Every structure is written in C-alpha cells, then in structure tokens.
Amino acid sequence: MSLTGTTTATGTEPAAWSDDPYADALRAGRGPLFLRRTDGWLLPLDVERWCSRADAADLSALHRCEGPVLDVGCGPGRLVAALAARGQRALGVDISEAAVERTLRHGGTALRRSVFDPLPGEGRWGTVLLVDGNIGIGGDPAGLLRRAGGLLARGGLIIAETAPVDIDERVDVRVDDGRGPRPSARGSHFPWARLGTPALLRHGRALGWLPVDQWEADGRPFVALRRSSARVTRQSAEHTNSAAVTSSQRSRNPSDDRPAYLS
Numbered sequence: 001m002s003l004t005g006t007t008t009a010t011g012t013e014p015a016a017w018s019d020d021p022y023a024d025a026l027r028a029g030r031g032p033l034f035l036r037r038t039d040g041w042l043l044p045l046d047v048e049r050w051c052s053r054a055d056a057a058d059l060s061a062l063h064r065c066e067g068p069v070l071d072v073g074c075g076p077g078r079l080v081a082a083l084a085a086r087g088q089r090a091l092g093v094d095i096s097e098a099a100v101e102r103t104l105r106h107g108g109t110a111l112r113r114s115v116f117d118p119l120p121g122e123g124r125w126g127t128v129l130l131v132d133g134n135i136g137i138g139g140d141p142a143g144l145l146r147r148a149g150g151l152l153a154r155g156g157l158i159i160a161e162t163a164p165v166d167i168d169e170r171v172d173v174r175v176d177d178g179r180g181p182r183p184s185a186r187g188s189h190f191p192w193a194r195l196g197t198p199a200l201l202r203h204g205r206a207l208g209w210l211p212v213d214q215w216e217a218d219g220r221p222f223v224a225l226r227r228s229s230a231r232v233t234r235q236s237a238e239h240t241n242s243a244a245v246t247s248s249q250r251s252r253n254p255s256d257d258r259p260a261y262l263s
Contacts, residue, residue, distance in 0.1 A: 021033060021176060021177040022096060022098070022175045023096060023097070023098035025045075025047045026050075026051065026075070026098040026102055027098055027102070029047070029048070029076075030047055030048050031044070031046075031047040031048065031177070032178045033045040033047050033176070033177055033178075034175075034176045034177070034178060035173040035174070035176070035192060036175075036176040037171050037172070037173050038171070038172050038173075038189060042176065042178075050075045050078065050132065051078070051102070052078060053078055053081075053082070054079055055218070056217060056218060057217035057218040057220045058079060058082065058131070059082070060217040060222070061079075061129070061131060061159050061161070061217075061222055062079060062082055064157075064159060064213060064224055065083070065088065065129070065157070065159065066126045066127050066156070067089075067126015067127060067153065068089040068090065068091075068121070068124070068125055068127075069083055069088060069089070069090040069125070069126065069127045069128075069129060070090075070092075070119070070121075070125045070127070070129065070151060071083075071091070071092040071093070071129045071131070072093060072115045072128060072130055072134055072148075073093070073094055073115070073130070073132070073134040073137060074092025074093060074094045074099065074100075074108070074110055075094060075099045075102075075103075075132065076099055076102040076103060077092050077099070077103025077104075077106055077108040079092075079129060079131060080092040080108030080110060081106045081107045083108075084108055084109065091110065091111065091120065091121075092108055092110035093111050093112075093113045093114070093115060093117075094110060094111075094112065095112060095113065095114050096112070097112055100112045115144070115147060115151075116147060121151075122150060123151065123153060125152050125156060126152070126156055126157065127152075127156065127158075127159060128148045128151055128152055128156070128157070128159070129160075130144070130148070130158065130159070130160040130161070131159070131160070133161065133163070134160075134161075135160045135162065135193065135195050135200060136192045136194055136195070137192075137193075138191060138193075139190075139191025139192050139193045140191070140193065141193050141195055141200065142206070142207060145158070145203060145209060145225075146207065149209075149227060155227070156226070156227075157212070157224055157225070157226055158209065158224070158225040158226075159222060159223075159224050159225075160200060161221065161222050162195055162196050162197045162200050162223060163194050163195060164196070164220065164221055166196040166197075167196045167199065168193075168194075168195055168196070168198075168202075169193060170191065170192075170193050171191070171192055171194070172189040173189060173190065173192045174189045174190070175188075197214065197221050197223055200225075201223065204223075204225050209225040209226070209227055210225065210227075210228050211223055211225055212224050212225065
C-alpha cells in the first residue's frame with residue numbers, strides 16, 4: 001500500500017506520489033523505494049509487501065473492519081482486493097494513477113483522489129483504514145483524524161497502523177529510489193508524519209477518539225479508534241469542508257462519485 005495522499009488540509013500538494021520513482025516501483029512490483037528527509041535520512045518503503053497479497057498482519061486488521069470500508073492511500077490495492085474477495089464493500093483512494101490501475105487490475109475498486117477531496121459516501125463509511133504509515137498523510141495527524149471523522153458514519157471506526165517505535169515526528173520528505181533526485185522530482189518535498197501508538201492515542205484523545213483495540217501482528221502495531229461522541233463537532237465539520245474545498249486535487253474525477261459503493 002502506498003503512503004499516498006500528500007494533500008494537506010491547507011490544500012498544498014506536490015506531485016511527488018505521481019512522479020516516476022513511485023509509479024515505476026508499483027508497476028514493477030518491487031523497490032528499492034524510500035522516503036528521504038531533507039537531512040538525507042532514508043525510510044525504506046516495503047513495495048514488495050504492498051504489491052503482494054494481504055498477509056496475516058493485514059488480515060488481523062481487515063477482520064476488525066465494520067461496514068463499508070474506505071482505504072485511504074490504498075496503493076496497489078491489496079487490502080481493497082482482499083475485502084472484495086470476502087464480499088465486503090470497500091473503496092480505495094489514492095492520488096497515484098499507477099496505484100489505482102493496479103488496484104483495479106487485481107479486483108479492487110479505487111478512485112484517483114486525495115483523502116481531502118470530496119469523496120463518495122461522506123458520513124456513511126463504517127471503517128476508515130490508515131495502514132502502512134498512512135496516518136502520516138499531510139504531516140498533520142489531527143487534521144487527518146478530523147477528516148476521517150467527517151467520512152465515517154455515526155459510531156464508525158478508524159483502524160490505523162503506527163510506527164513500531166515511540167515517535168511523534170513531522171518532517172519534509174520526498175520519494176526516492178536510491179539513485180538520487182530525478183529532474184521531475186527535484187524540489188518535490190512534502191510534509192509527512194510518523195507516529196507511534198502513544199502519540200496516536202494522545203492526538204486521538206484530544207479529538208474525542210478513544211482506543212477500542214490495540215494489537216501487534218508480525219511486528220506491526222495497530223490501533224482501532226472510535227469517537228467518544230459519534231457526532232462530528234461544528235469545528236471539525238468546518239475544518240473538513242474547508243480542506244475539501246481548498247484541495248489542489250479537487251474535482252479531479254468528479255464523474256467517479258458513485259454512491260453505489262455504499263448501496
């Protein structure tokens with residue numbers, strides 16, 4: 001799965017996840033691929049696992065999903081395809097054309113869109129998935145949790161995978177294949193966040209999200225969160241609406257808004 005959706009709540013979104021290194025890796029089904037911080041530090045991205053079938057750790061999260069599922073940053077679509085194979089309604093969203101193409105090819109349903117764009121079925125999803133580090137989208141965990149609250153139905157669930165270390169980090173990164181910057185990707189840094197479980201719980205509690213489950217599978221930690229009050233506050237709703245309107249990706253594929261995903 002990709003760490004995609006680099007749109008932020010303020011609507012700034014470079015094309016990094018659509019640039020060659022990421023698309024090439026997904027089409028090939030293998031890396032190397034990294035997130036490179038501005039200080040040169042590299043975070044390896046597990047492209048081979050993303051492009052494989054859902055593994056036991058993935059299934060431990062999918063078994064906990066409730067109702068129709070929105071997979072944010074679905075990447076090559078292994079989770080969406082696994083849910084579809086089980087007969088569960090699921091939609092992936094990803095800003096990468098290569099990711100969406102691969103998801104569709106493997107039996108999943110996906111839209112080329114940012115999580116901060118207007119999406120089908122807002123306020124009616126049963127579960128929002130933020131797996132493979134996607135809690136880091138936009139470098140603003142609180143903003144992403146607010147957005148998830150606007151997407152979920154009353155009592156809906158967030159299932160997030162956290163970093164396997166105690167970290168709460170905001171950084172600027174770019175996608176890198178280890179061969180140095182390509183001309184098309186120069187300057188395409190974007191904000192990202194890395195959160196361990198304690199940090200996610202702190203951010204969640206501040207917004208009324210309480211843990212209902214925590215577990216680890218194959219060294220990957222997961223948290224399931226539910227709102228203590230199922231109603232989205234006026235402030236959260238205004239934040240969500242603002243993010244959707246200002247997104248640089250708004251209306252990329254307006255004809256794809258098909259509420260049938262939730263029918």
